[in-house]
Amino acid sequence: MASFGEILRHPDDLYPLLKLKMAMRHSKNQIPQAEPHWGFCYSMLHNVSRSFALVILQLDTELRNAVCIFYLVLRALDTVEDDTSIAKDVKVPILLAFHSHISDHDWHFSCGTNNHKVLMDEFHHVTTAFLELDKSYQEAIKDITLRMGAGMAKFICKEVETIEDYDEYCHYVAGLVGLGLSRIFHAYGTEDLASDSLSNSMSLFLQKVNIIQDYAEDIKDIPNHHMCWPREIWSKYVDKLEDLKEKENSVKAVQCLNDMVTNTLTHVEDCLKYMKDIKSPTIFRFCAIPQIMAIGIFALCYNNVEVFRGVVKMRRGLVAKVIDRTNTMEDVYGAFFDFSQMLKTKVEKNDPNATKTLKLIATIQKVCLESGPMNKRFDYSLSIINQSIINMVMLFLYLTNDKLPIIIYRQEILHN
Structure with a gap:
């Protein structure tokens, strides 16, 4: 509240x-009450992600069920990856074989904490619901889980050193989600199959926002937590990633932050292209609301040392406005233009990446201006x-x- x-x-x-x-x-x-497995799945969806629950629940029933199960399966896979108490020699085989467990009622592996532990302990309910989905949805979910598990296993034993590593890691943990959703939307029948590159960019944009926004929380658990800021970027500013949180490094920390934000802005043009081609109004809102939230968070995070002190968030009233007033592509163009303009006002000429940042912002704003009318925000x-x-x-x-x-x-x- x-x-x-x-x-x-x-x-x-x-x-x-x-x-x-x-x-x-x-x-x-x-939340369905008649069938216990669906009741569990939708209750769990609320418990592990309120924000995604809202956009998922406004989808049509068939699509809603498929996306709900897709989300819970990947949430369970992510719970295995995140649990630092699991030894690598135990975790890696589970990640690699997770796709084969989705349809196995007898499989059980307890890990995680709080609601995530409940999800793992009662995963058989997810399995029951998964097996009731159309085969096309099952195939998409299983394939993406296979590929994601393999990618996660790879990075359990590998650090994110280069920007190429960074993009590869984000592809495995998020980009594949975009590819899976595009396949599910296509199987539903309302959408053309989006290209892998556009689908990947949509999710990389969201994932990189989360990685940047969550620095202060994630760094507390070093060395247990797997930090994903690429050494190629942060080593230009500090000797150790943890040094960014120290007050005496505030100037360098903000420059590093701005470098990370600039890297992420390279995905925005693809995101706008992806959303422009969506036909279904409910699928459009499902995709567009998180994207606008992401560019809004970036406008707050950019050049803001508070990212290294705690999690920087949009105020709840602004979140509510985004959810209420995102219905058309004109709304998206208006929001992206306004938030990129907010970001532009914070760019300082002495920032090492200022020229590149401003060029990317200019490209985003040009796309918004040349694509037709933009709806005013919050009017x-x-x-x-x-x-x-x-x-x-x-x-x-x-x-x-x-x-x-x-x-x-x-x-x-x-x-x-």
Whole structure:
């Protein structure tokens, strides 16, 4: 829930915040109760990823089931990779063979913590649901799991040294997800099969955002945690990756951060091309919302030393706005233009990568400007008086946790 102070500073966040709150309640009510295995899968989806649960649950039923299981299978695989208590000689064979366990009701391997441990302990429910999917979905999920497990096993014994290593690692843990989703969308029948390069870029962009955003959390677990910042980049600024968190290295740390962000911006043009070709409105929102979130987080992280102190996040009200107002490609172009403009204002001329960063931003903005109209972000058509009255009522209801169907309905009428 957004803080009271945030709501006072951004009163126009209230409406999208309340819509998001109601959407989350509604999504929980969509959890199937009749079949225990599907009930477990959707409950687990909520428990291990609230943000992805929202975009997955707005898909049509058949596609929603396939994507839900795809996500849980890969989440389980990732749980094995992340568990530092598992010896390498045990972990590597499990990663390599994980694809063969998806359809085996008798297979069991307990690892991870909290909800991730529950997922592993009760994985037979995922297996039951997986076997009910159409064969085309099963084949895509199994193939991607095979390839991802092999890639993870490779990097268990290999450091991320070069930018080429970095892209390869991100391909295995994320790019393959993009390839798998494109195959699932195509099997569903509404989409042409996207090229592997575009599908890969879509997921590399998201993965690299997470790697950068999570530095402060991940570095705490050195040497147990597998850090993915490439030595080729960070060694230009410090002797050890851990040195970036030291206050005396703040200037070099920010320059390294900006270098990492600039590397990630190379994927944006491909992301825009991928989204432009999507036909289904629900698949479009599924893809576009995380992409806009990612460029928004980058605008906050760039040139921001706080990345090395803690996790830098978008405020909850802005997240709610992105979810509420991402429906068309015009919305995407508008958001990417605005967030890239925010990033552009933070580029300093003395930054070692300033020229390259500005060139990439110019390319992104050119694509947005030349692709047609861009919808304004966060613009309300309500009069100031109406907005103020509604905000006061909504604030009270938001803080008292009441249901808001009448207020939301009234707001929709005024807004439209």
